[in-house]
Amino acid sequence: MIRDAARDFAQTELLPGVIERDNDQKFPAGAVKKMGELGFLGMMTDPAYNGGGMDTLSYVLAMEEISKIDASASVIMSVNNSLVCWGLETYGNEEQKQKYLTRLASGEIIGAFCLSEPEAGSDATSQRTTAIDQGDYYLLNGTKNWITNGNSASIYLVMAQTHVSKGHRGINCLIVEKDMDGFIVGKKEDKLGIRGSDTHSLMFTDVKVPKENRIGEEGFGFKFAMKTLSGGRIGIAAQALGIASGALELASKYATERKAFGKSISQHQAIAFKLADMATKIEAARLLVMKAAWLKDQGQNYDKASAMAKLYASEVAMEATVEAVQIHGGYGFVKEYHVERLMRDAKITQIYEGTSEIQRIVIARAVLDEASAIA
């Protein structure tokens, strides 16, 4: 039911205008509002806070369908669901949940997750943004980079360094409201893909953030970010899976319609084998994504599984979209046939919420830990 609802929504609300939004870098505001009304923006949140009360498996099914058509819409959905709502629900206090989560989960407003900085990407411990303790508030100063929902969000979860001497244990996560004095949304990035999503830098100059807006205990911010990103990766893996399976659907249809040398190109074994390889790898990626989602739903550790799902699904997305363009020949190189956009959109899944290299570091650490536990 959830998959069908997401598929219907993607076909009727996202497909019309997706090429124009990509061209014009236009945020899909109307569709995002409808996603909220249909419950796609707080799928896993408890109904007590206006969420859908669904499990992670349901969420990845919806993410796959929406990503097949519009990966810009799905990253907006992913950030709101798995970074902002999940982070607040899991680690926020009751007051924060009532004040912010209820509005975020219903889609009345959307949120952003702000960890990256000009000089802190993969090495997220080198936070330069500071949150200096001033008694009943923190004084926030610094710049965040590449923030998804950067301009369209109303609530920002911002990581910042309070105690430099404590390293990553001195980082806090603060809930920042868009209209707080001293907060400025910087320039919008002109991107290769997911061009409908709004990615911005953010500037904070002497922003007074009340103490009650800190999530968790003093110094919990880095752990908050890492825990939240581990679940977020399942969403991005599902996004990659959707981009790949969308490309396969388009390529399969085109291959049966397009004729060359007196038969449909799908009758040429070179093309049929490409489809077979794409389908096999996509199925393997789907199983990894579902395994990670299932582990999370079972309350088991999913750090390695989510890293594997993201690493593999994003590689499959890149490979499958390149092949889909190839199967379309010259038509694959123009916008009308959608596959060139999917190819451009696929690339980001190897970069954000931890690059492929960082996923390999996470996986290798887990593998070595398991080996030393056996030894």
Ligand SMILES: Cc1cc2nc3c(=O)[nH]c(=O)nc-3n(C[C@H](O)[C@H](O)[C@H](O)COP(=O)(O)OP(=O)(O)OC[C@H]3O[C@@H](n4cnc5c(N)ncnc54)[C@H](O)[C@@H]3O)c2cc1C
């Ligand atoms: C469109 C878009 C949206 C984004 N949205 C958000 C968001 O909402 N919130 C947010 O906080 N961030 C966001 N990001 C930032 C994103 O998470 C970072 O770009 C990413 O983590 C990589 O950081 P970096 O760009 O600084 O690259 P760097 O960390 O400088 O990495 C450069 C290269 O070096 C490699 N590398 C780095 N360290 C190692 C290592 N130890 N071993 C091997 N290789 C290594 C990397 O894998 C990469 O290939 C977004 C980025 C983009 C482009």
